[in-house]
Amino acid sequence: MRHVPIEGVVLTDAELDHSLGVVLLREGKRVPIYATAAVRSILEYDSRILPVTRAFADVPFTELPLDAAVPLLHADRSASGLTVEALAVPAGPPQFALAAPEGHTVGLIVRETDTGRTCAFVPGCGGLTPQLRDRLAEADVLLFDGTFWSDNEPVALGISTRTARQMDHVPIEGNGGSLEQLARLPCRHRVYTHVNNTNPVLLESSPERAAVVRAGLIVGDDGLYITV
């Protein structure tokens, strides 16, 4: 009756818009969560999302080490055939967090064990280091932080006093922007995700969208389905 059709939740960080759903899912009997020790600590002590949720529902927790693949299980603990690996990415902790433990923001590499087929998911990333680019190059499907088009976008529009980079999001455009770097990766599918509603790539007829498509990337949308 209050079943939630989700086998588990892997968190990349403890930002409210990425983790508050755990509270909203509390009516489900159990929602297994995977996250790093740093993310767990912020959910436990800073936003208190875990203790508040536990008052209503069992929350089985699997800790993700950094840089090591961990099996993803179905909710009944049977094997799923997938693993997930967390990679620390350059970023700051959530604004409400009282500390910034290592691993508070990660990208994920999800791999099908049998075939080796791989999806990288990096919804928030403050900088693309050569090491990180090398890891993302392994992916058949790359879903990457497309929050802002330009560094100055949030300031120019008056939604923030911080630039995109100051908010730990590499902008898409320009020198050192994500587009020129992702365009060189061999991944079969490269998709911008986590796109803010101020980003002109959301407009299908915009020159910014055309630039993304010309570089061989796409802009993700709800319901996007990719076969690898």
Added chain:
Amino acid sequence: MRHVPIEGVVLTDAELDHSLGVVLLREGKRVPIYATAAVRSILEYDSRILPVTRAFADVPFTELPLDAAVPLLHADRSASGLTVEALAVPAGPPQFALAAPEGHTVGLIVRETDTGRTCAFVPGCGGLTPQLRDRLAEADVLLFDGTFWSDNEPVALGISTRTARQMDHVPIEGNGGSLEQLARLPCRHRVYTHVNNTNPVLLESSPERAAVVRAGLIVGDDGLYITV
């Protein structure tokens, strides 16, 4: 750009499904909140909804004493012509709360100062005392806890091990149920609100809905608009 078209939020308790929206509204520049000291304390220390929200947005807070009318202000602090009064109602605190300070669950009486016209809003109520019934009788419009039809409903359907009364909701039907008590009140409009999705009054052709209508009450729905 991130304006929230809400002048203020009056909380009746700190239950997650009644207060988590404050976090979701954090993108709004400021969302004035009115609540009792007890509700504030639970939001501050137990669910940490207030400190987490304050990291993003100003949260002007007005404390509501029990049994005293307080002016409701527009977001710009100008007069609205309305007052709100909080009445403690029989109930337990939220499951995640570490204490049960007095006033953790209230009903509200909203009054237009010029005309005296009054709306009572009591979405969660574990018992209708004679004193509470007398206060509700003042209302032109009464919105009352219609969570469950019968006391055994949540147990019989397997959604809880606690009955309606044990969950602090007077059931609608039966001896001591809310229907027989509200049917005797002189309020011009009496409306069941906070109706759970297991409650048969939601079915327009059900005998339970017919019993509610026969007693002179209605079942509220989204977008309900009442002129007094």
